[in-house]
Amino acid sequence: MIRTRIKELLNSTAYGEEVTVKGWVKTFRNNQFLAVNDGSSISNIQVVVDFEHTDEQILKRLTTGAAVAIKGVLVASLGKGQRVEVKASAIEILGDSDPEKFPLQPKKHSLEFLREIAHLRFRTNTFNAVFKVRNALSFAVHRFFNERGFIYMHTPIITGSDAEGAGEMFKVSTLDFDHLPRLEDGTVNYKEDFFGKPTNLTVSGQLEGELAALAFGNIYTFGPTFRAENSNTTRHLAEFWMIEPEMAFYELQDNMDLAEELLKYVIRYALDNCTEEIEFLKNRLVEEEKSKPQQERSELDLIAKLNFCLENDFERLTYTEAIAILKRSKPNQKKQFKYLIEDWGADLQSEHERYLVEKHFKKPVILTDYPADIKAFYMRMNEPDEQGRKTVRAMDILFPGIGEIVGGSQREERYDKLVQRMEEMHIPTKDMDWFLDTRRYGSVPHSGFGLGFERLVLFITGMTNIRDVIPFPRTPKNAAF
Ligand code: 4AD
Ligand code: MG
Helix, strand or coil: CCCCCCHHCCCCCCCCCEEEEEEEEEEEEEEEEEECCCCCCCEEEEEEEEECCCCCHHCCCCCCCCCCEEEEEEEEEEEEEECEEEEEEEEEECCCCCCCCCCCCCCCHHHHHHHHCCHHHHHHHHHHHHHHHHHHHHHHHHHHHHHHCCCCCCCCCCCCCCCCCCCCCEECCCCCHHHHHHHHCEEECCCCCCEEEEEEEEECCCHHHHHHHHHHHHEEEEEEEEEEEECCCCCCCEEEEEEEEEECCCCHHHHHHHHHHHHHHHHHHHHCCCCHHHHHHHHHHHHHCCCCCHHHHHHHCCHHHHHHHHCCCCCEEEHHHHHHHHHHHCCCCCCCCCCCCCCCCCCCCCHHHHHHHHHCCCCEEEEEEHHHHHHCCCCCEEECCCCCEEEEEEEEEECCCEEEEEEEEECCCCCCHHHHHHHHHHCCCCCCCCHHHHHHHCCCCEEEEEHHHHHHHHHHHCCCCHHHCCCCCCCCCCCCC
């Protein structure tokens, strides 16, 4: 028995047609009105149950969460809020749901609570919308790059190198923890643990991506990456997805242009293709804003905010210029931004980033040419400035409400300078010949960046916690299932 998806029925005008609906019961009112959802739409279809001719046992089993198959006729609805409904002729219960144990109530649940019930979280309107937008964005990313001739390159998850040199890696082990090899002093020998070699989960596919770019020209990766940083924030995950394009013959300007074009393309795509979901998420936010004091409410709704991003060029300036702006700024009355930066050379904290984006420029910002000391080893070194300060050709894109959404750079393509930099930063070059070969045989200027996929989904859905835009969040406190 082939089913018709509810989304299709809700848009249908084929009154009188016999249809089959399969899905899950949302509510059952007055022994008569059954709201069924099959995941295809945020909206439910109303099924009118002929209770006089329906087995009493079946009526009792029409509980929230139960799976049902319904045969009936599509009719125009007289009820408010829906155009069509299904007049049921046969109801079959496919899977019961015990009302005594079912954890969701008809009332609204907190997002924190829903995270604890992974299965039912997917059945809520909010997560239906969020994960549909996530799906559409993932498709849009692939479409963007494929339209431009980029090759999707699968880079490894298990690797022996630390692409960021930040030491935030999860070790991979083939060891049986009950029989760990011990050193002489009795401590565990973690050094040789992947069939005899030290390995970790990748923090970034960039280094492998560089090899591919210097052969294919333009490539991108899009896969899970892992960071063993103990950050319990609304912007960090231990496992997140990253999109990393890498382009031969691109300099920093070209890199910025591509990143801005990509971001605008995927926002446009979501607005055009997820209208039902984004409208729902916008209204959800409007409701949420109502609980805030007037002056803290956002001036723009979600859709206006997304359109605003599309209509304006991102502001581009150097780190040094940004520091000058921050130094001139004064902490505001509400102490919302305690941003006064100490000195040139310090890394920007999220309050600094938010000040630049939300208060000063009021639009997305691309910061370039950061101090070399606070950036990764592979970034191309600039000539020292008049004061002899060292900067690299880095670029970070900062978004309102998010902070850093993209991090990238032009790469150091000069072999001697790269090796010198690695040595200065204590990056072992011993096992890196596979990477350094790119600088030995036909090295060219090249650039790339990493876009944090969840931060993108966060921005476009207007959700506030990154855990609520990934189906199974992995954070220091949550990795059980
Ligand atoms: O700035 P990051 O660390 O840059 C890299 O990994 C480079 N290898 C990218 C490249 O040039 N190919 O990370 C890039 C982006 C950040 O801007 C942020 O959006 C996201 O990845 N990100 C995280 N997202 C969620 N949770 C975390 N713990 C994240 N760490 C970085
Ligand atoms: Mg970064």
